[in-house]
Amino acid sequence: MHDLFDPLNDAIQTDSPFDRASFYYKSCASTNDLAQTYLLHAAEGTVFIADHQYKGRGQRGSKWISESGKNILFSFILYPEWLTIDGVFALNVITSLAMYDALVDHLAKGMAIKWPNDLYYLDKKLGGILIETHIGEGYKIKAAVIGIGLNVNQLYFDSANCTSLAIHTKKPFDRALLLAHIMDALGSYYAQLQNGMDHLLWEKYVNRLYRKTGFYPFATANRWLEGRILSVNRAGELVVAERNGTQYCYKSKEIVFI
Numbered sequence: 001m002h003d004l005f006d007p008l009n010d011a012i013q014t015d016s017p018f019d020r021a022s023f024y025y026k027s028c029a030s031t032n033d034l035a036q037t038y039l040l041h042a043a044e045g046t047v048f049i050a051d052h053q054y055k056g057r058g059q060r061g062s063k064w065i066s067e068s069g070k071n072i073l074f075s076f077i078l079y080p081e082w083l084t085i086d087g088v089f090a091l092n093v094i095t096s097l098a099m100y101d102a103l104v105d106h107l108a109k110g111m112a113i114k115w116p117n118d119l120y121y122l123d124k125k126l127g128g129i130l131i132e133t134h135i136g137e138g139y140k141i142k143a144a145v146i147g148i149g150l151n152v153n154q155l156y157f158d159s160a161n162c163t164s165l166a167i168h169t170k171k172p173f174d175r176a177l178l179l180a181h182i183m184d185a186l187g188s189y190y191a192q193l194q195n196g197m198d199h200l201l202w203e204k205y206v207n208r209l210y211r212k213t214g215f216y217p218f219a220t221a222n223r224w225l226e227g228r229i230l231s232v233n234r235a236g237e238l239v240v241a242e243r244n245g246t247q248y249c250y251k252s253k254e255i256v257f258i
Contacts, residue, residue, distance in 0.1 A: 021043065021046050027050065027053075027068070029053065029054055031049065031073055031075035032132060033055075035075040035076065035145040038077065039145070044077060045077065046077050047075070052069070053066065067154045070154040070164075072179055077145055078144045079143050081141065083193075084139050085133070085139045085140070086235065087198075088236070089234065091133075093201055093205045094190055095146055097205055098188075099129075102182040103119070112212070113209055115232055116252040117130070119150075128148070130146070131145070150182075151163065153172050153173060155167060211229060215227060218240065220250070220255050227240035230247065
């Protein structure tokens with residue numbers, strides 16, 4: 001099975017509504033950084049793909065480490081100028097749903113979206129998202145760079161918290177085809193968001209959340225609590241209820257899954 005991004009054939013054909021190009025790099029510091037240099041010059045949906053990142057990063061300054069040539073590392077550009085800054089988490093919603101849809105048929109029951117920016121399978125990290133935005137006039141989002149790291153064919157990780165598609169399916173995957181499926185799904189969800197279908201998207205997102213059913217331990221800056229995830233509000237905050245029914249809203253840096 002062909003499992004390389006061929007720089008001579010890097011325009012991945014998809015059914016995505018984006019009229020876009022795809023750029024391949026054998027190695028780079030960060031695909032998000034590459035995409036940033038093309039902002040306002042590249043077409044919406046343009047994708048920057050790398051086999052290896054030597055300064056890959058995730059949320060809150062964390063590093064994203066990936067074995068060269070084994071996984072999917074890419075970033076793409078969007079220009080959602082119709083979206084205001086207070087609705088920016090919607091980009092996280094549609095990206096998470098696109099990743100979920102592209103992978104769900106390959107794995108048995110156990111995949112979930114872990115708020116705020118990860119994809120999990122059987123309590124282990126399968127992929128992550130990094131979104132960086134530029135704000136224009138009227139607090140509208142002038143441009144957004146969305147980076148995705150997805151563990152595909154890597155079999156060994158330094159962290160016991162990580163896993164991959166190949167580990168669970170016992171077979172290698174065509175990474176270019178998976179990337180195309182993600183972008184197809186993303187294009188569909190992006191169009192739905194633009195057409196005012198955000199309520200349906202949010203409902204689908206919440207229903208796929210990691211640890212959505214039951215009570216689980218969480219840690220905040222000043223205490224430990226046992227709570228049940230109710231939802232994620234439009235500001236992107238996790239809504240958690242304690243056993244006594246008291247509800248709290250937390251930003252991503254304010255609460256940790258235990």
